[in-house]
Amino acid sequence: MANEKAQIQSVKNDVIIVNLPYMGDAKTTYLTADLAAAGIAATVKDNIGLANNDYLLLGEPGSQTAEIVKIGAAVTRGSAMTISACVYAHSAGTKVTQIRWNQCAIYGSTSASDTAPTIIGSAENLDVAHGRNEIKASTTYAYYYARYYNVQTTTYSPYSDSVASGGLTSKARGEIKREFLSMFNEKVDALITDDWLNRTINRWQRELLKRKKTWNCLRAVSISDLVEGQQGYTSPTDIFDSSEDSFISVKLKGEYPLSYTDATVFRELTSDHTGTTVSTAASVGGTTLTLTDSSDITQQNGNVYCKGVSIGYTLNTESTGVLSGITTCVAITAFADAGSGYTTVTASGHGFSDGDTCYIGSTRNYDGEYTVSGVAGDDFNIIKTFVADDATGACSTVDDSITEALSVGDEVWQVFTSGQPSQFTIDGKIKLYPIPDSSWDGTNLTVEHWKKFPDLDDDSDSTLFQWPENCYLYLNYQAGIRRKLSDSVVLARKAEWRDELEDLVSGDSDDDEIRIGPRNIYNVIY
Numbered sequence: 001m002a003n004e005k006a007q008i009q010s011v012k013n014d015v016i017i018v019n020l021p022y023m024g025d026a027k028t029t030y031l032t033a034d035l036a037a038a039g040i041a042a043t044v045k046d047n048i049g050l051a052n053n054d055y056l057l058l059g060e061p062g063s064q065t066a067e068i069v070k071i072g073a074a075v076t077r078g079s080a081m082t083i084s085a086c087v088y089a090h091s092a093g094t095k096v097t098q099i100r101w102n103q104c105a106i107y108g109s110t111s112a113s114d115t116a117p118t119i120i121g122s123a124e125n126l127d128v129a130h131g132r133n134e135i136k137a138s139t140t141y142a143y144y145y146a147r148y149y150n151v152q153t154t155t156y157s158p159y160s161d162s163v164a165s166g167g168l169t170s171k172a173r174g175e176i177k178r179e180f181l182s183m184f185n186e187k188v189d190a191l192i193t194d195d196w197l198n199r200t201i202n203r204w205q206r207e208l209l210k211r212k213k214t215w216n217c218l219r220a221v222s223i224s225d226l227v228e229g230q231q232g233y234t235s236p237t238d239i240f241d242s243s244e245d246s247f248i249s250v251k252l253k254g255e256y257p258l259s260y261t262d263a264t265v266f267r268e269l270t271s272d273h274t275g276t277t278v279s280t281a282a283s284v285g286g287t288t289l290t291l292t293d294s295s296d297i298t299q300q301n302g303n304v305y306c307k308g309v310s311i312g313y314t315l316n317t318e319s320t321g322v323l324s325g326i327t328t329c330v331a332i333t334a335f336a337d338a339g340s341g342y343t344t345v346t347a348s349g350h351g352f353s354d355g356d357t358c359y360i361g362s363t364r365n366y367d368g369e370y371t372v373s374g375v376a377g378d379d380f381n382i383i384k385t386f387v388a389d390d391a392t393g394a395c396s397t398v399d400d401s402i403t404e405a406l407s408v409g410d411e412v413w414q415v416f417t418s419g420q421p422s423q424f425t426i427d428g429k430i431k432l433y434p435i436p437d438s439s440w441d442g443t444n445l446t447v448e449h450w451k452k453f454p455d456l457d458d459d460s461d462s463t464l465f466q467w468p469e470n471c472y473l474y475l476n477y478q479a480g481i482r483r484k485l486s487d488s489v490v491l492a493r494k495a496e497w498r499d500e501l502e503d504l505v506s507g508d509s510d511d512d513e514i515r516i517g518p519r520n521i522y523n524v525i526y
Contacts, residue, residue, distance in 0.1 A: 006104065006146040006160040007459045009174045011167045014137040016106045018146045019459065020061050020126060021157070024195045027098040031058075032079065035090045040072070042081045044096055050075050053152045056083065057097040058090050060190055062131030065090065068102050070152065101148030101157060102126055104133050108141025112162045117141075123149045131188060141165065161460040171468045173201055174459030180472045184479070191482050197475065198456070201463075204474040205453035208465060212240060212450045214505050217464040219248065220451040226252070228308030228441035229418070230411050231275075232429035238451040242426055248448040250424045252440070258424045258432070266425035269433055274415040278306065279321055282406040284362075284394050285328045289313070289402065289412075291321040297414055303400055306412045308438055309362060312400030329396030329403055335366065337386035338374070347395050348378045358382065361403035363393035467504055473497035 007019040027050060033043040035058075050056075052074050059066035065088035073082040103125055107117035120137050126148075127133045137144065142165055148157040168175040177197045180186065188194055212218050222236035240246040250258045261269065274297065280290035289304075289311060291297065297304060299316045304323065314325025334346040343366065352358055352372040358380070360366050365387040374381035394403035413435070420440060421432035430447065453464055463471070477493040 004100075004148075005158045005458065006148050007174075008144065008146050008160050008163045009132060009459050010178060011144055011163050011165060014140050014165065016135050016137060016144050016146065016163075018104050018106065018133045018135065018160075019194060020128060020131060020133075021099060021101050021148050022195065023057070023097050023099060026100075029096050031090055031092050031094045031096060033092050035086060035094070037087065037089045038085045039089075040083055040085050042069075042083050042096070043079050044081060045079065047075050047079060047081050048077060050081065050098060055099050055102045055150070055152070057095075057099045057128055058086060058088075059094055059128075061128050061194075062188055064129055066128040068099060068126060068128055070102075099126075101150050103149040103151060104135075104146055105149060106135050106137060107145040107147070107159065108137065108139060109143050109145065109162070110141065112143050112164070114143070114145070114162070115159075117143075117145045117159065117162075120144075131194075161458045163460045168460060169462055171462040171465070172459065173198065173456040173461050173463070176201060176463070176468050176471050176475075177459070179469075180475045183472055184476050186476075186479060192479055196482065200475055200478050201471060202455045203478075204471050205455070205463060205465070207474070209240070209453060211505065215465065217466060218450050218453070220449055222447045222449065223254075224445050224447075226421075226432075226436040226440050226443045226445050228436055228438050229305050229413060229416075230307065231270075231413075231416075231433075231435045232411065232431050233445060235426070235430055236447055236449055236451070238454070240450045240452050242428075244426055246450045247426065248450065249446075250430065251446045251448075252421060253444055254446040256420075258421060261423045261425045261433070263425045263427040266423070266427065266431065266433065269423070270417075272415060273413065273417070275411060275413040276321075278406050278408055278410040278412060281408055282402055284331045284402060284405055286402045287324065287326045287328050289323045289326060289406070291323065291412055294318050294321040294323065297323070302414065304412050304414050305416070306406055306410050307404060308441060309402065309404050309406075310400045311402055312398065327396060327398045327401050329361075329394040329401035332360070332363070332391075332393045332395055334391055335363075335386065335389045338381050341383060341385050342374070342381045343384045343386045344374070344379050344381050345395065346379050350378065350380065350395055352380050352395075357397065358395050359397070359399040359401075360393055360395050361399070361401070363390045364388070365390055366393065369399065470497070470500055470504065473500055 009017040009019050029044040029046050032045055035042055052071050054071045056069050067087050069083040069086050071081055072084055075081055103123040105123035106120050108120050109117035120139050143162040145162055146160045224233055235242055277292045279292045282289050294316050295318050297316050301314055303310050303312045313323035316323050330347045330350045332345055332347045336344040338344040352375055354373050354375050356372045358370045358372045370382035372380045417434045418437040419434040421436055423433045425431050474497050477497045480490040480493050
């Protein structure tokens, strides 16, 4: 079943209120014959999907006679079932719902992210008659958790999200529901279910997104690093969508803004670029490089560039996308200070002799051409004042080997314009022009954007919106529709919610509180 995780509705004075398990996708049927108190023979519309030892909820959560029973014998397809003796009488038409768990337990911890909190007391039966369990913590903790338990299978649900002992914030989903129910004298029943409230709160957030540029809480900044020779960068994961409208600014170092260019114009601007991507990961010293599509790459004796590394090849086999004839190189494992302006390089199996020319690449401080001296086993010296032990890079007899490990998807270019990026477009990724050169490698790319409201999946999840009180009005409006109240009442509630929203847009509302008086939904006069 979906949404297995337990849900803590609220915490106050170390009393933890735990919601019943989610049953929105559970097997349901109904009694077709009256079931007397203490009865064990239940007749339902259809028992398909039910089995011996399954737990069943008889009635609606929150109703006085709601209770959990267990199927006590093998189920033969049809309508009859043997159950554990029920406490209350249930009439024909009573809803019957399969429920995976029959108990819940609470836990405590000093941490808000504990994966194994300490159980407090023992598990207790789900209180379906009240629609929730209220459990007093016998030992107090800074944070509380809950999870459900199945006595028959001895299995537990995942832990709930943690809730601080001080309770939920006013922006938490559980607190929004509680305040709405209290403020409007509403109740959870067959129509206004807990699941309906949860879905409607998320729907309210989606309504707010229609005016995303109004709410500062949706402004976000994402920072990544530029990579030499890389044109495309992944959009922020929380961005509203990939359209231009969702981007506020794109800057280098957080201060040099880039100009936006339409994707079609950008393609024309870069039409002379020749590039592809790595198809198979390549290791340092590899003698071949497999590309996604090498049809635009020169067939023989050429160079391509990937992550700032120049790679020379002798043959391009277009049918397989393989560049071959690449000169091998040896990985460098250490740099050390040799004194007097020299640095010792350690590279196992380097093969150099004194006086040889050595090319070093993919380091932070030592890229370049050097004359080898002081060869001793895996070590040799170069004329370069020691800076730091980069412990990376590679050395070769040529300056166009694969000196850095290349990953699938890395960009590979043969013809391109590089320099300081000044323009960007949105075309699957954030694409830059010119492509960053070595002087911009590692520079921050700062993307300010409009993000989405994350769905509230747990009662402890909080909305980003500054005024959760607006949600009370939206829930009241939607509850009117749900309960099929008169058109005039529904329209009045809708107007009340929209008017308050307009006040928020114009900045006329009280930032501290939107004051809404309690009212009875069944006796509203407008």
